[in-house]
Amino acid sequence: MAVTIRDVARASGVHISTVSRTFSAPHLVNPETRSRVLATAEQLGYRPNRAARALITGRTHNIGLIVADIANPFFPPLIKAAETHARRRDYHVFVADTDEDPIVELDLVQALAKQVDGILLCSPRMTDDQIEQLRREVPLVVVNRLITGLPAVVMDVGHGAREAVRHLLALGHRDLVYLAGPRSSWTNREIRRAAGATARAAGADLTVLGPNHPVEQTGAAAAEAVLATGATAVLAYNDLMAIGLLQALQDRGVDVPGQVSVVGIDDIAYSGLVRPRLTTVATPTAAAGRAAVDMLLQQGDDGATGQVTLRTDLIIRNSTGPGPYAPAVAIDAEVAATVKE
Amino acid sequence: MAVTIRDVARASGVHISTVSRTFSAPHLVNPETRSRVLATAEQLGYRPNRAARALITGRTHNIGLIVADIANPFFPPLIKAAETHARRRDYHVFVADTDEDPIVELDLVQALAKQVDGILLCSPRMTDDQIEQLRREVPLVVVNRLITGLPAVVMDVGHGAREAVRHLLALGHRDLVYLAGPRSSWTNREIRRAAGATARAAGADLTVLGPNHPVEQTGAAAAEAVLATGATAVLAYNDLMAIGLLQALQDRGVDVPGQVSVVGIDDIAYSGLVRPRLTTVATPTAAAGRAAVDMLLQQGDDGATGQVTLRTDLIIRNSTGPGPYAPAVAIDAEVAATVKE
DNA sequence: TAATCTGTTGCAAACGTTTGCCGACTGGCT
DNA sequence: AGCCAGTCGGCAAACGTTTGCAACAGATTA
Incomplete structure (x- = not known):
């Protein structure tokens, strides 16, 4: 034929x-x-015929890209960048969605293993052990999680979280909430640790609410709990939850940022479109996708397993404002200082 | 090994x-x-080893999914649904992004052809001829475009557009704008035709502005032109453009829906989150993804090339309101009637 | 008792490539 | 004229499967 x-x-x-x-x-x-x-x-x-070629050369010129949830707006830019970058290097990309389920994730890696030259594991929910195990079956690059000995690309969310908390403290907030993400998320742990330490160092209070499924609905559902803590500022695990919370607070007649300030993480495409525009920590997802592909393709040559850290930046918009302990003057200056930093 | x-x-x-x-x-x-x-x-x-198996059976158990832009929020739900559905049937999915470029699209289909059992072409930008040509190389299912003789899954945007225009007419608008999408988009032509016919039948005016690249920025950039027409209601090719327009209008101090009503199409995840919440035509993207996969997988058995049409529905939110020719009374009743319809 | 059938297994060719090896040819030197 | 090096292209094995065919055993039938 x-x-x-x-x-x-x-x-x-x-x-x-x-x-x-x-x-x-x-x-x-x-x-x-x-x-x-x-x-x-x-x-x-x-x-x-690539299949025939693969049979004899052992190289398929395919890579796998496994993400927790394609529909989560955090991922599409990463997928897009990775796919485009890979194609430029003559690789095709399998994309698969685990629905945040570690079991599906494991199955998927094994099913794909023979068909690809390597797999990009984005925000994996498996245990470190499982991942280390899989690494023996197929080259792996992990995105958004740090596992010693494994090549990884991570965003320095710790830095972003610290900046966010400092920003809130500078605005005069003393009672903060961290609206947590999934328990098995490395990013979640990083944020909690960084935010907690920064708040503590300043003598402020940080209540952790969670873990939560990282979608808009849980953000909205948390509104009651957030208000119950009496906190005046919230850092959310991601923009989705932050936006959900934002809406729910407004529906309850709570003014944002007048009564409560909200900060998200990720800077997804729409966080600049909601009102008030969301203050958030921008994560360079497209760059992460490209870096991960590069790392995976280099891996074959030498066995070097680098770990790349990408910086994150606080983007101040309109969902954060002065808190109850705000210095009477020069708030604008404070904010400006934070921005410049 | x-x-x-x-x-x-x-x-x-x-x-x-x-x-x-x-x-x-x-x-x-x-x-x-x-x-x-x-x-x-x-x-x-x-x-x-699937590659070895494919070599002899001729079936790879892979399918290709080609979309114009992964980062366009219209696609992720479709990709997710298609991938999940395919995997349940033991198929893996290559995802690729053409960046709205017909040349890339053509290349991609040919590159993938040998490696898959079929390809899902979502909102293709190629000419009908090109697509018919490709069909001889690899089984194809087209999504969001109708080509005689080719299996296809389309959303009945014509119906949605008619509903949207009727809704605006009922609200008392007589001067409408259609903010068009890409010239090569089948959906774009459908909308324009349906909206135009409906407006004309009611003796109203519909100005077409475009074609445009279907992203938020062009929606925003069109604000000036929209105002210049003197129209009081706008139907946009998609939610992205509608949201961009919404923001730009507000930035100019134009009240939505007070002075201008805006309707989008797609009902992407965020159209319910912007303020005012966007009135829009909901398209069943996840269902389309599943239907397309089913169609592709069945295609092998018989050569039957069905065409599935999925219905779309107008979702009335807050970005549309009474126009200058609004009947003095019973606007609420009108709106309610449209909703029920 | 012989013939036929059924169920289970082995044999070997085939799928479309890549690649190490070897032979044939070319042309430049001596 | 003879030799050598270098270039080019053919040969055949190999990659990991599937599958038509044949072989064989035991059961069933005539």
């Missing part, structure tokens, strides 16, 4: 090995022969 | 063909032998 290397060989009067070399080792074939072969190949519409 | 069918055969004392049959035709092997083979396979961690 489909046109194979054999058809091209026959049509151009050479052996199949010559056709093969025309594509995979052009310098070994006479320029004249080469162009003749290329011409007939083109004319016949020949495309090398 | 990896464990093959041969290792399992040796370890369980049978021929490789028996091992093969244990997996691909269990009823042909003695239950006792079967369980022995399965046991050793399990113990050795054997997983059939």
Whole structure:
């Protein structure tokens, strides 16, 4: 049915090995022969069969990209960047969605293992042990989680969380809430630790609410609990939850940022579109996707397992404002200072 | 390196063909032998090599999913649903992004053709001819576009657009704008035609502004042009543009829906989060993804090329309000009637 | 008792490539 | 004229499966 290397060989009067070399080792074939072969190949519409090639070379030129939830707006920019970057290097990308389920995740890696040259594991929910185990079956790069000995790309959310808390403290807030994400999330632990330490160091209070499924609904559902703590400022695990909370607070007649300030994390496309515009910590997801692909493709050459950390930045918009302990003057200056920092 | 069918055969004392049959035709092997083979396979961690299998069966158990822009929030729910649905049927999914470029699209289909059992082409930007041509290389299902003779899943945006225009007319608007999408989009043509016909039938005016790249920025950039037309209501090609327009209008001090009403299309996750909440036409993207996968997988069996149309519904929120020709009374009743319809 | 059938297994070819090896040819030197 | 090096292209094995065919055993039928 489909046109194979054999058809091209026959049509151009050479052996199949010559056709093969025309594509995979052009310098070994006479320029004249080469162009003749290329011409007939083109004319016949020949495309090398990657599966057959993979069988013998052991390289599939495919990579797997496993994410917790495609519909979570955090991931699409990462997926897009990774796919585009991979394709530029002649790799195709399997994308799969685990629905935040570690079991599905495990299955998926094993199912994909034989079909790819490596897998990008984004925000994995498995245990460290499981991941280390899998690494023996297939090259892995982990995104958004740090596991010693494993190549990884992480966003420095700790830094972002510290900046966010400092910003809130500078605005005069003393009673803070961290609206937590999934228990198995490395990012979640990082944020909690960094935010907690920063608040404590300043003698402020940080109540942790959670863990939570990181979607808008749980953010909204947490509004009651947040108000019950008496806190005046909230840092949420991600923008989705922050936005949900924002809406729920407004629905209850609570003014944001007048009565409560809200900060998100991720800077997803829409956090600048809600009203008030969300103050948030921007994470460079596209860059992370590209870096992870690079790391995975290099991995084959040497066994070097680097770990890349990408910086995050606080973006101050309109969902944060002065708190009850705000210095009477120069709040604007404070804010400005934080911005510049 | 990896464990093959041969290792399992040796370890369980049978021929490789028996091992093969244990997996691909269990009823042909003695239950006792079967369980022995399965046991050793399990113990050795054997997983059939899909590439090798594909080579001989001609079926890869992979499908390709090509979209115009992964980061466009319209697509992630579709991708997610398609992937999950495909996986349940033991298929893996290649996802690729064309960046709205027909040339990339063409390349991508050809590159993927040999590696998949079929391709889902979502909102393709190629010409009908090109697509028909490709169909000879690989089974295709087109989403969001109707091409005679090709299996397709479309959303009935025509219906949604008509409903939207009727809603605006009922509210008392007579000067409407359609903020158009990409020229090569089938959906765009459908909307324009349906909206135009409906407006004309009611003796109202519909100005078309475009074509435009279907992103938020162009929506915002169109604010000036929209105001210049003197129209009091706008239907946008998608929610992204509608939201961009919404923001830009508000930034200019134009009240929505007080002075201008805005309707979007798609009902992406965030259209309910902006203020005012966006009135929009909901398209069942997840269902479309599943239907397309089903269609593609069935296609192999018979050559039946159905075309599925999914209905769309107008969702009335707060970005639309009474227009200059509003009937003095009973606006609420009108609106209520439209809602029920 | 012989013939036929059924169920289970082994054998070997095939799928479309890549690649190490070897032979043939070319042209430049001596 | 003879030799050598270098270039080019053919040969065939290999990758990990599936599958048509044949072999064999035991059961059933005539």
